[in-house]
Amino acid sequence: MKRRTVVRTIGIGTATAVGVAGCLTRDGDDDPPNGGEDGDPEPDEPDHEGTLRIATYRSMVAGPNPAAPRLEETFEEAYPDADLEWVVPNSGLEHYIRRGEYEAEIDVDVCFGFTVGDLAQIDDRIGEGRLLRELNLDRIDGTDRIRDELDLEDPHGRALPYDTGYVSLVYDETELGAPESFADLLGSTYENALLAQHPVTSIPGQAFLLWTIETADAETAFDYWEELVANGVRVHDSWSNAYRGAYMDGQRPMVVSYSTDPVFAAAEGYERDRHRVAFPNDEGYALSEGMGIFEEADEPDLAYAFLEHVLAVDSQHELARRNVQFPAVEDAGPSPEFSEVARQPAEPVTTSYTELRGTLGEWLEDWTGRFDDPLEDQ
Missing domain, CATH: 3.40.190.10 (Periplasmic binding protein-like II)
Known part of the structure; x- marks a missing residue:
């Protein structure tokens, strides 16, 4: 065989x-x-x-x-x-x-x-x-x-x-602390710190976009993304490129990923300090x-x-x-x-099929139209 x-x-x-x-x-x-x-x-x-x-x-x-x-x-x-x-x-x-x-x-x-x-x-x-x-x-x-x-x-x-997981922020606590809210990510402490993924081509990337929309509303969320881009977020086309590539190479100290990443770090013998989990607003996106x-x-x-x-x-x-x-x-x-190692948020959030029907495509098109060009210029 x-x-x-x-x-x-x-x-x-x-x-x-x-x-x-x-x-x-x-x-x-x-x-x-x-x-x-x-x-x-x-x-x-x-x-x-x-x-x-x-x-x-x-x-x-x-x-x-x-x-x-x-x-x-x-x-x-x-x-x-x-x-x-x-x-x-x-x-x-x-x-x-x-x-x-x-x-x-x-x-x-x-x-x-x-x-x-x-x-x-x-x-x-x-x-x-x-x-x-x-x-x-x-x-x-x-x-x-x-x-x-x-x-x-x-x-x-x-x-x-x-399977299921919770999209969260994974960070290197030797370089920075955990953000307590989404607003914190717009401050100078997190300038040029965050790695994310494209919401059209990446499952956690789409979840992160929906999470920002759930936290506010669609219009406010895109205003938030304007500030996030201005603060230097770098967006990759896939989770693998963002996490296993850029983050594991030490290019940046924070990445959109999963709250189970400490399990991966422990199994592979990586330093746990570089695989801490942050739940802004005590939330994680259930996916x-x-x-x-x-x-x-x-x-x-x-x-x-x-x-x-x-x-x-x-x-x-x-x-x-x-x-x-x-x-x-x-x-x-x-x-x-x-x-023992995996984390779960106190306040899981998600978006239902009914909420996404007729709106997700518009959100993705809007996000792509606003941010693809600025991100390509990084």
Whole structure:
């Protein structure tokens, strides 16, 4: 059996979105083409032979101890006639949303790593319940073990959470102290100190933007971002580039990341002083990551098997340890070592699907229009 993790990296652009031969079939119907118990029945003999292609983000497949190779190994042990191939689009799920808008071919089966905001974007830009199929939960053992508070609230039943975390600020306390509020980040103490991520191409980057909006309102939040940019925030296109690149290289003493980063630091033997967690206003942005199956998946049976495999206790433990996030299922609690070091905010905040529907796209467009050029000039 092979043990070579295959990863494909792909870009995004208008040319690639429309310059393909295959197209999705819509036929003017407002209902998704498949999904649900009636539209996605379990076959008498599921086909578990073939190559399952999974779209995910870079840190899932690369870095000191990524989760993808271990998930691949255990899945292929359980399904010896299957191979996994990981696909990392440079622009995240935006790559597939763009292709969906142009009705272009999508040649992956599973989407692994998206948020409730992504679901709202799909419905705003492609159509209600599109891109990912409504899941038949009868085909996935273990969904009853998912913690209730992690529900992604998708009205079309396309998503299951596989882990959760809290976006926060991680800082080097040998160089500066923790900000007590968002206003503190605008002061001279934090000038040219903060690393963040682009909200269009990064999950924690989008969460940080939404956090600033939740703290105030959209208009006030963008005024706040004007001041944050003026105070020297540097924005990277991905969490990996901001955290594993710039922050770990010591380029700046603070980064938008996760409150579980001290677990990573302890496991890798890094100095804990450089991995302290700050919760401005005692808040952290609660962020569950979801998984689903694309409408046009070539390997739906393998895709369902993979989603079930991810919810298994052993897989949940591996994801918690390697992805450094909290497990999604009730019977896979974090290890004592994890619980001792990981932080949780006193006041978790988040934004619901209903709040994001019809507004997230406008916020992202507004943010990009205002700040992309000034940030490129840094």
